[in-house]
Amino acid sequence: MESKFYAMDSPKDVLKRLGIPEKQAAELLSISRTKSISSGEDYISAGQTPKTFAIVINGLFRYYYIDEKGNEFTKGFIPAATVLSAYSAMRYETSSFFYIQALEDSEILEIDYKKWLLLQQEDSFWDKFLIQALEKGYFTKEKRERELLLLDAEARYKIFTTEFPDLEKRIKLQIVASYLGIQPESLSRIRKNKPA
Numbered sequence: 001m002e003s004k005f006y007a008m009d010s011p012k013d014v015l016k017r018l019g020i021p022e023k024q025a026a027e028l029l030s031i032s033r034t035k036s037i038s039s040g041e042d043y044i045s046a047g048q049t050p051k052t053f054a055i056v057i058n059g060l061f062r063y064y065y066i067d068e069k070g071n072e073f074t075k076g077f078i079p080a081a082t083v084l085s086a087y088s089a090m091r092y093e094t095s096s097f098f099y100i101q102a103l104e105d106s107e108i109l110e111i112d113y114k115k116w117l118l119l120q121q122e123d124s125f126w127d128k129f130l131i132q133a134l135e136k137g138y139f140t141k142e143k144r145e146r147e148l149l150l151l152d153a154e155a156r157y158k159i160f161t162t163e164f165p166d167l168e169k170r171i172k173l174q175i176v177a178s179y180l181g182i183q184p185e186s187l188s189r190i191r192k193n194k195p196a
Contacts, residue, residue, distance in 0.1 A: 009080065011109045014057050017081045024125050031115040037102040044086050044100040049093055052110050053085035059106020060170060064178065065098050074179040076140060077103075077164065083133045084108060103171050153182045157190050 009017070011034060015025040034057065037043055043061065044050050061078040075098060078084050086096035090113050120126040147156050157180055161168070168176060177187040 009057060011055075011057055014055060014081050014109070018055070020129070021125070024119075024123065027119055027123075028111065028116075029109075031119065032109050032111045035108050035110045037106045037108060039102055039105050042099050042101050043084065043108070044096050044098075046097060046099050047095050048086075048089075049095055050086045050090040051114070052112055053083065053087070053090060053116075054108040054110045056080045056082050056084055057107040057109055059108075060103045061106065062101055062103055062171075062175065062179075063098050064101060072175075072178050073181075074175055076144065077167065077179070087134075087137070103175070148181055153180060153186060154190055156180045157187070157194075 011029060011032075012025060015028065020028065035054075037059070043054065046066065056078055058080055060080075061084055063075040063078070065073045065075065067073070078100075084100060086098065086100065088094070089096040116126070120130070147159060151159075160176065160180060173187060174184045177184040180187065182190075
């Protein structure tokens with residue numbers, strides 16, 4: 001599968017798209033570094049205590065779990081101009097329960113969490129930024145739970161293709177299946193029966 005950046009933005013462009021004013025963007029950049037992550041590489045692994053979070057500049061990531069049998073369960077996708085973190089583990093200095101993996105060659109703006117906390121103490125803008133990020137994450141989690149509990153696989157697949165219209169072309173089908181909570185064979189059957 002071909003890996004490539006899909007939105008060739010600079011860190012400044014992405015921070016602007018996120019609504020971060022120029023002054024705060026400059027402060028954030030001063031405590032950050034850009035980092036390239038290869039397709040298939042984990043940014044954070046289960047068991048690791050994260051000290052940083054990131055903003056995706058270019059590329060695509062996923063959050064996923066691995067059970068004791070080695071089965072993978074994809075919890076979500078993280079495209080460009082999105083915050084990337086194992087927030088609870090970082091906040092409470094505990095081990096992450098999940099992995100964060102690059103699905104394409106990607107570029108991130110990596111931010112030292114303790115340095116960011118100092119920025120937050122000095123400027124209330126960062127409180128608002130954090131609340132918005134957490135609200136977005138909570139909304140996504142609540143929606144995912146509802147879909148997994150109440151909808152059948154075909155309905156979940158339909159929502160997936162509506163929300164992520166080009167994603168199937170960019171990632172392996174077993175990752176799509178693991179996101180939908182079904183086996184790859186079941187996904188193949190659903191795709192075969194999909195109206196043209």
